[in-house]
Amino acid sequence: MTTSVARSEAALSAAVPAPGRRATAINTSRVADLITQLIVELGEDPAREGLVGTPDRVAAWWSAFLSPDDASTATCFTESQLNGQLVIVGGMSVWSLCEHHMLPMNLQVTAGYVPDGEVMGLSKFGRIAQHFAGQLQVQERFTRQVAEHLTDVIGREDVAVAVRGVHLCMSMRGVRMEAARTTTAHMGGRFKSDPMLNQQFLTFAAAQWNAT
Numbered sequence: 001m002t003t004s005v006a007r008s009e010a011a012l013s014a015a016v017p018a019p020g021r022r023a024t025a026i027n028t029s030r031v032a033d034l035i036t037q038l039i040v041e042l043g044e045d046p047a048r049e050g051l052v053g054t055p056d057r058v059a060a061w062w063s064a065f066l067s068p069d070d071a072s073t074a075t076c077f078t079e080s081q082l083n084g085q086l087v088i089v090g091g092m093s094v095w096s097l098c099e100h101h102m103l104p105m106n107l108q109v110t111a112g113y114v115p116d117g118e119v120m121g122l123s124k125f126g127r128i129a130q131h132f133a134g135q136l137q138v139q140e141r142f143t144r145q146v147a148e149h150l151t152d153v154i155g156r157e158d159v160a161v162a163v164r165g166v167h168l169c170m171s172m173r174g175v176r177m178e179a180a181r182t183t184t185a186h187m188g189g190r191f192k193s194d195p196m197l198n199q200q201f202l203t204f205a206a207a208q209w210n211a212t
């Protein structure tokens with residue numbers, strides 16, 4: 001198992017460029033043409049029966065993958081009695097594409113926060129994870145983006161995000177280590193300053209991953 005703990009936000013934002021969000025919609029017919037060319041360059045015949053519809057299917061997939069739901073509208077509910085209780089949402093599994101090899105990575109996401117008079121709609125967590133998975137990514141940046149978005153929505157720094165990733169670029173190429181898992185974690189506010197809270201969160205995240 002490879003473990004890398006995400007560094008502080010300041011260090012990361014200095015080192016990591018802003019993620020590439022498209023300004024315009026995907027031109028699917030142009031993408032399909034390019035896939036046809038790729039098939040030819042790979043020594044295949046794009047006119048053979050099994051490949052006839054492939055460029056269109058691949059182009060449609062790219063378009064869908066790069067157009068995830070908007071994560072910006074958050075639903076928060078007032079719960080004035082609630083503060084100091086730990087809320088953890090685990091078992092969220094999203095697929096993304098590693099930007100170094102354009103191969104899939106499966107990201108198991110656990111997110112937690114400490115509410116203070118307001119709680120966030122639970123389904124929102126999965127939507128946020130899906131939103132940031134729908135781009136060419138690296139796991140470290142994904143972890144930070146999910147954490148920063150949750151921090152914005154909740155309006156507090158008390159947010160933790162842990163991600164365990166399986167990267168096909170490690171499993172099916174290069175070192176071919178199928179059992180390799182990459183773990184990243186972002187701890188903000190009390191999750192950083194309170195060792196008990198930090199440990200509670202990581203124990204829960206590990207239990208989620210071991211159960212899958």
Ligand SMILES: [Zn+2]
Nearest residue numbers: 098100101169
């Ligand atoms: Zn890769």
